[in-house]
Amino acid sequence: MLRKPNYVYGEDTLLKVPAPLNFAKYVLQQIWPYDGIGLINGKTHEKLTFRDLAKNAMNLAISLNRMGVGKGDVIGICSENRQEFFSTLIGIICTGATVTCVNPGYTKGELNHVLGISKPRIVFYSPGAYKTHVKTLNTLPYLQKVILFGNEKLNNTILYEDLAKPVSQVFANEANAVTQDEISLENFGVADVMGETDTAIILYSSGTTGLPKGVMVTHMNLIATCEAPETLDPKEMSMHITPWFHVMGMMGVVRVLCSGGAVVYLPKFDADFFMKTIETYKVVQIIVAPPVLIAVCKIQTNYDVSTIRIVYSGAAPLRDDTIAAVKLRFPKLVAVLQGYGMTECTLSATRDTYLEAQKAKVGGVGRVAANTIIKVVDVETRKVLGPNQPGEICLKGPMIMKGYVGKDRRDDFDDEDFFRTGDIGYYDDDKCFFIVDRLKELIKYKGYQVAPAEIEAVLLQHPGIRDAGVVGVPHETGGEVPRAFVVLQSGYNLSEEEIKAFVAEKLSNPKHIRGGVKFVSEIPKTASGKIMRKVLREMAKAKSKL
Known part of the structure; x- marks a missing residue:
């Protein structure tokens, strides 16, 4: 049989499947x-x-x-x-x-x-x-x-x-x-x-759009994830701070350990101590979510972080301005790499790797992972799209979950057995993928589809804004309009009109903040760094009733 056009195929690496499949x-x-130290607690220095x-x-x-x-x-x-x-x-x-x-x-x-x-x-x-x-x-x-x-x-x-x-x-x-x-x-x-069907781990979806669901990950899902080519150099010290109950933290560390690499970890993130730990252990690679990078780029410290060569980011989109700030923060940085994944695919479906760091594209989330097939489909017609055409990303392969606990698999997989991610993205002519937003999070203003992440990226360019989140709110004539929740930097006193004008200067008309600006002390996020838009929508509803 011939491979289908416009499907993006990862390389096959599961040539030798271990037995038993436990x-x-x-x-x-x-x-x-392996000899030597595998895990180091950066806080207590236990090894x-x-x-x-x-x-x-x-x-x-x-x-x-x-x-x-x-x-x-x-x-x-x-x-x-x-x-x-x-x-x-x-x-x-x-x-x-x-x-x-x-x-x-x-x-x-x-x-x-x-x-x-x-x-x-x-x-x-x-x-x-x-x-x-x-x-x-x-x-x-x-x-x-x-x-x-x-x-x-x-x-x-x-x-x-x-x-x-x-x-x-x-x-x-x-x-x-x-x-x-x-x-x-x-x-x-x-x-x-039975490695292909028996559930090894039940994890929980992030719950950004509703209550968490139990994700059933099989032994084969886990083995296939570990068998994919290394994204980090196992010969160099890496630091992981993402919680291990989350797939990014758990499988990120397991992959490094299985390659014989040493991992420094922290029980809890603190920006100052994070930088101190890099200096103490001469960390070369860090694996983090975007909020961590935003935090470390905005604090003032004098620690020697010149050992950092690779920054790997996942769990949420990394904005171009953040990437630029990271490169200034770590003076000898070789590359900022990204991956795109979720609990349902046992880590990542696309990724950059340290071996091809020079091919990483700003704003991109890498190329299709090994043993994975991706198709991008039109959200209305379900037609398979070609390069540079945004649509829903659908995934297939041995790393894709068995299903959700107590839920019919057919609710989340299409008739070709592709998992429907609900994420909007596209791939370019070089088959590098880019994520636009969550399908359920798109704001529909007068027929236009507005991505909250794009507005958030612009808001974070303002030096007076420390963090931001955007959701849609009902509008009489427009259907939905963007509302911004903003955390100000210390010492700044911006007005709602100033923030609206800042966005209006940089984005087209449908993306203007017609729903208003709400100043808050923090943006609600999951442990992995994803904005909890469900909570923001509830906050927006509460405000509208006042």
Whole structure:
């Protein structure tokens, strides 16, 4: 059969599919040969070797298996970034159980919603997150046990340390027990799974347009993501600060570890400490969301950040003016690279790579990822479009999720089994992709489709504006018009009319801020840095009722 015209195909890299198709086995095989440090906590300076990460995962898996955990179970992790996270993730998957990763910053209602989707019988918690959620957890009928990271044992909980100890200590009275030094890939086995169909991880969509949905990611989805060519240089130090309960943070780190690279991480972002950590560990590559770059470009510090060569950005569009500011901030920068992805494609569908940094285009999000097919279709007719024609981006390949928990797959996949992303974008003649906006977020003014991200990009060019978000509000004759929510820089006192005039000077008539300007202290965003337009729309409705 011939490939279809106007479909964009990634290179095939899945030439050797590992057996068994258990993702945990794949990771253990990848990291076991490496010596040295794999993870460094930039805040506490704790270090974890590849070998200890693997041994902790295997010991934990044995302990969980003895507790009856296996295929069919869902086990949760709710924690900020910390040393125990990846051993826990891999250890759970070794048993054949499904992991669900939960944002520790969830409110009671959000926690009830996402845990109600996956119904875990056991949840691993960091101490701080547990103290925040304990009252809610006590009301969940399906939750049987809580396992705590750290060394503070609280009522009715189990310590992770007691389960990740050498198995000879945990089961000292049993025959054939081995010590941690003796445990290895040769004497350890993982549960059999159907890698192409069994769910390894349940993650949650960002919830920018509604309540989060449970995204079912299979073992094969995860392996295919790791098998794609490296986007970062594993020989150089990289720093990741995106939360690990988010696919960008989790799989970004796993890919580096599987290539033998060392990762510095921070449990929480602070712009000043972020820059200090770059200096301390001579970080060469940083992987961040755009709000982080905006923050570090607008603070004044004297740290030596000259080691930075690659800045990789994802999770939200990176504006041209931000890219220019980043290049000024990091004096020896080689390239600002971008990727486009989502939880539903287990990381990214398009990406730039460090090996082709010079081919990266300003404002672009790279070329189609390996093993992926992309088509861009007209939002009305569903006709497949060619280069430089914006439409809805649709994805297909082994990295695309199994589906949403409790939702008919046909609701989100078309008749060719392409996932309908709801994102508007296009590719140019060089097959480099560009993202315009979310389909559901486009403002329709008198038949014109206005992208909020374009107006936000202009607002952020003003030196007096620190952050901005735009949504559509009803209008009697226009249908919808843009309303801007603006966070001012300290020391500036801009008026609504000044901001309107600034945008009107730079953008065409349909994109003018006819819906007004609302000054706020912060723009609501997800943990990955995406603007929560649903919250902004609710704020806009509340204002209109005053």
